[in-house]
Amino acid sequence: MAYKTEKTYLFWIKRFIRFHGLQHPEAMGSGEVESFRDEALNSPSYWLEFA
Numbered sequence: 001m002a003y004k005t006e007k008t009y010l011f012w013i014k015r016f017i018r019f020h021g022l023q024h025p026e027a028m029g030s031g032e033v034e035s036f037r038d039e040a041l042n043s044p045s046y047w048l049e050f051a
Contacts, residue, residue: 019036
């Protein structure tokens with residue numbers, strides 16, 4: 001795996017965990033993934049740092 005790809009995966013994993021109040025990913029399910037996805041898609045602030 002490319003180094004930049006790894007960094008990007010880690011970035012999104014950390015963001016997901018922080019979004020859910022530092023809950024361990026094993027304790028979460030599809031509902032949490034969907035709420036994170038919906039927030040990321042509907043919130044311009046999620047994409048500002050990529051602009």
